[in-house]
Amino acid sequence: MSVFIGRDEQLASLGRHLAAVRAEGPRPGRALLVRGRRRVGKSRLVEEFIERSGVPHVYFTASRQPSAEELRLFAAEVAASDLPGAATFAAVTPSTWEAALTLLATTVPTDAPSIIVIDELPYLTGDDAAFEGTLQKVFDRVLTRLPVLLIGVGSDLAMMEALNAYGRPFHQRAQEMVVPPLSPLDVQRMLDLEPADAFDAHLLTGGLPLICQEWSPGLSMWAYLEQALAQSTSALLVSAERALAAEFPTEAQARRVLSTVGAGERTFSTIARKAGGLPQASLSRSLTQLRAKRVVAADTPLSTRPSRETRYRVADPYLRFWLSFLGPHLAEIERGRGDRVLARIRSSWSSWRGRAVEPVVRESLMRLPADARGGADGIVGGYWTRTNDPEIDLVIADREPVATRIEAVGSIKWLDGQPFDSNDLGALVTHRGQLPGAAADTPLVVVSRTGSSVSGPTVIGPEQLLAGWRRL
Known part of the structure; x- marks a missing residue:
């Protein structure tokens, strides 16, 4: 079965970036930073996109080698690629990243799009303080003038976010894409x-x-x-x-x-x-x-x-x-x-x-429209005190971290064969009375794996939670 169930949105986004590169103009080159946690499928996603696009490309994966070895591996990868000028790298190994990236620009087609991928980009930026500045200079001076889509991929989320941050050399040069886990x-x-x-x-x-x-x-x-x-x-x-x-x-x-x-x-x-x-x-x-x-x-x-x-x-x-x-x-x-x-x-x-299911339930509820949550709109969180008296699974409020209005109070009961019952309802009503900002008429919401045996609260089951993940 395809690995790309649930990846249509990311593939479409990559396609739009490549379409922008195809468009005529003085600076067609584009840069994209792709991040997501390890083993979430970022590299495989980009590989699939490249295969579907059919354009010349080079895919280099950094590996935390010493700089000279990293440059040798980079040169070998370009030489083995299907870029029109790949043979240039067969006879030379650049001694600096500026030379390598500048020479790379001579290997790409000038009248058709191509893709350059640097995977594990944080390995290079973390080990070489000058790499970001070098990448920025070559991108600004050369690559933006060519029909090239430069894709940087990384799993160190903090470092990938920082690459595009204010004050960093590559600030505002790249757009960003987050590859999430499968929902x-x-x-x-x-x-x-x-x-x-x-x-x-x-x-x-x-x-x-x-x-x-x-x-x-x-x-x-x-x-x-x-x-x-x-x-x-x-x-x-x-x-x-x-x-x-x-x-x-x-x-x-x-x-x-x-x-x-x-x-x-x-x-x-x-x-x-x-x-x-x-x-x-x-x-x-x-x-x-x-x-x-x-x-x-x-x-x-x-x-x-x-x-x-x-x-x-x-x-x-x-x-x-x-x-x-x-x-x-x-x-x-x-x-x-x-x-x-x-x-x-x-x-x-x-x-x-x-x-363990509580954060997943809250995120699922966040994706549901207000009418599917009994009319309660806003942020979904929980409430507790130091003594856990009370400890409330679900709080829906107008904002966080400090709300001005509580929209609903709720409970998560995720047990096999045990629906939400009158005892659970009594506990939830008591807890509502202990929640700062809630009132006696604050709506109640229940998320239950096996339904409810009492009436009153809005009851949401697994099937309704899954609906929050459907892409419109």
């Missing part, structure tokens, strides 16, 4: 699952195409897990390892903090304690780094009253699952005892899923 709806279509089961699959895979590819359509979650845990090289097992090795090659402390958050610790104080008694300054640095890389998210309560009760979570559902159940037990899997790991997942799945 729950994409996962459902790819794996041929029921709506509720599609959310389970999304929590396992994080919407990463490589993992979804090895999951046979129609296969249940437990059957897939049994297969994946029997193979120490399955994408489910190795994807997180490879991503973490690339993101944090030397930062052992950041990895330790991430593992602690992945194990379920959410507050600053408990993370510090469980991570080995880290000093406040050290933990702050690690959390700042993890947030900058978009690996950890920090949530704050949503109400009409300011709050500093920040809670941390692993942003990627798949990485959260891996850190909870797989990473700590890889040695066991390699010994052929994946059955033990599977048993642990079965025993903890319901409680783990109940919390």
Whole structure:
């Protein structure tokens, strides 16, 4: 089955950029920065686009080699490409990036479009402080005058965003594209699952195409897990390892903090304690780094009253699952005892899923129109206090982080065979009375995996949540 389920929007966008290059004008050259987390399919997407476009191209992937070796590999890649002047690089290896990029400009056609891709661009900008300025100079002076689409690809989200930031050499030279993971709806279509089961699959895979590819359509979650845990090289097992090795090659402390958050610790104080008694300054640095890389998210309560009760979570559902159940037990899997790991997942799945699904539910609700949420319009978040009394799953408000109006209060009940019932309703009404900004007539919204046995609140199920991901 095609990897590009759910990628039509990105392919169409790439096509529009290439169409702009085809247009006549004194400066047809365009630059595009493509970012997304590791193993989300950025490179494969660009490769597919190039194949469909049929235009001459060169695709170079940086690899954190010393500069001289990187330039040699670049020259070899250009020499092997189908650019009209590729043979120029067969006889020479430039000694600087300015020389290499300037010479590259002589290899592209002047009367037809071509594509130049630099993958893992942050490797070059991070290891060579002058590379950004060099790229900017060659782009401004030469490449913009040619029908070239220059595509920079990178997984270090913070560095990719910074490339186009104010004060940086490449500021406002490039447009940006974010390649997201496959959505729950994409996962459902790819794996041929029921709506509720599609959310389970999304929590396992994080919407990463490589993992979804090895999951046979129609296969249940437990059957897939049994297969994946029997193979120490399955994408489910190795994807997180490879991503973490690339993101944090030397930062052992950041990895330790991430593992602690992945194990379920959410507050600053408990993370510090469980991570080995880290000093406040050290933990702050690690959390700042993890947030900058978009690996950890920090949530704050949503109400009409300011709050500093920040809670941390692993942003990627798949990485959260891996850190909870797989990473700590890889040695066991390699010994052929994946059955033990599977048993642990079965025993903890319901409680783990109940919390892990909350961010996915909130994002799904954000995509639904107000009339599908009982008329409640605005931002979707949650509310809690230091003592968790109350802890409210859903708050819909007019703005964040401090609202002026609460539109709705809600609950998420994501259990098999247990619909939202009168006891749940009583608890929700009580919690509504404890939420700053809510009133006795503030509407109630319930998201339930298996429906509701009571009337009153607006009830939203898995199928309605998936509708929020449909592209109009």
